[in-house]
Amino acid sequence: MPEGKIIKALSGFYYVLVDGELIQCRGRGVFRKNNITPLVGDEVVFQAENNLEGYIMEVKERRNELFRPPIANVDQAILVFSAVEPDFSTVLLDRFLVLVEFNHIEPLICITKMDLTNNEQKQRLEAHKEQYKAAGYEVILTSSETEGGIEQLYPHVENKISVFAGQSGVGKSSLLNVLRPDLELKTDDISSHLGRGKHTTRHVELIKIGNGLIADTPGFSSLEFTGIEAEALTSCFPELQKASENCKFRGCFHISEPKCGVKQSVESGEIPDYRYQHYVDFLQEIKDRKPRY
Template sequence: MPEGKIIKALSGFYYVLGDEGLVQCRGRGVFRKNKVTPLVGDHVVYQAENDQEGYILEVKERKNELVRPPISNVDQAILVFSAVEPDFSTTLLDRFLVLVEFNHIKPIICITKLDLANEKQKANLDQYVAHYRKAGYDVILTSSETELGIAELMPFLEGEISVFAGQSGVGKSSLLNVLRPDLELKTNDISSHLGRGKHTTRHVELIEVGNGLVADTPGFSSLDFTDIEAEQLSSCFPEMALQSENCKFRGCLHLSEPKCAVKAAIESGEIPEYRYEHYKDFLQEIKERKPRY
């Protein structure tokens, strides 16, 4: 049986790219019975009825999957955040970073709209960029208008399956239009009434950019930590994970425990205070989460 990768899902159809080209497939009823929903990014076994149509018979094991956006087998997440309009938010960025780290996906921070930032905003941003780079993250500064940083971003996409994710209105589609001009993806201005972008991307699709595949995903602004347990959270902050090896107690939550290496690193300025504040906020959120039965 032929095998391929789902590169697009739309209205109950799955578009599978295999050796024979693109085949429009439906899922067999067995998936519904077993509560398996094929996702974009899935490696599948399919049966072709003819050159253009077929059925998905099997979904191969996934290395990871995201719920929002619904996609699997992602190598890296390009987290797109604007310098301004909407303003750069470390709280929202850290939420994305935690979820991406938890799913064992490599994050790359991409800050857009540099051309719109004034000198004071750029100076403020430079401090945050230095913090995130020190924590081990790749950070790329870009502008879709001036094409700043585009040449720097392209090599990261080579041979990888990347998901572009971020809040609505930060310029994900504009960035992809610069990376691949023939896409002509629809973009919308920021809604002045709401102060945020209108959703322009309606479905998940893997598109070829350079020698890699990129998913342009629907923008969203709320993320929750449904599957993360309190003890797992600090491992999603790389600089805290590194320091926590020196904590006196195993399972240290870095709150009020004695001889906590993470708290010592915060007091010495090794870990930025705002990252720790976000950690505490997220931890509280996890602890107050309603139990699932």
């Protein structure tokens, strides 16, 4: 039976790409019974009489999967955050980074709307850029209006499956429209009443950009650390993980333990205070999480 990749899921149909052709498929009835939900990005085995009447017979093993947004086998997460409107948030960015790190997906930080910043905002964002680069992250400052920094994105998306993720209203669809103008994706201004973007992306779909595929995903503003245990949180902060090699005690949580390499790095300025504080807050959130049975 032929194999292909799901590049779009909509209203119970899965659109499978094989040899440049799209086959419209449904999932087998047994999938629901076995609690299997095919995701965009899945490699699948299918059978089809024609391009409109196919059935997915098997979902191949996934390398990784995300639930918000629902997508599988992602190589890279392009975390899109606006410089202003809405204002850049390190705590929200760090929540995204923790989830991406936990799922073993390579992150790329993309800060948009740089054309709207004043000198003070620009300097602050440049400082954040250097701090995140020091932690091991790639950071690109862009503007969809002036197309500044856009050329830096192209090499990162080649031959990869990437997911665009971020808050509503940060300019994900605008960025995709610049990367591929023929898409003409719908964009909306920020809602002045709510201070956040209107949801313009309704489903997950993989879009071809050069030799890569990018998923434009519905925006969202809250993220839970479901499935992440307290012991795993340090590994989701690369600079904390590195500094923890100098902790005296194995299993150190870097809160009240003596001779902690992480706290020493914070005191020396190697690790920014806000990154450490986010770690502390996230750790408490995980510890306070009610168990699910």
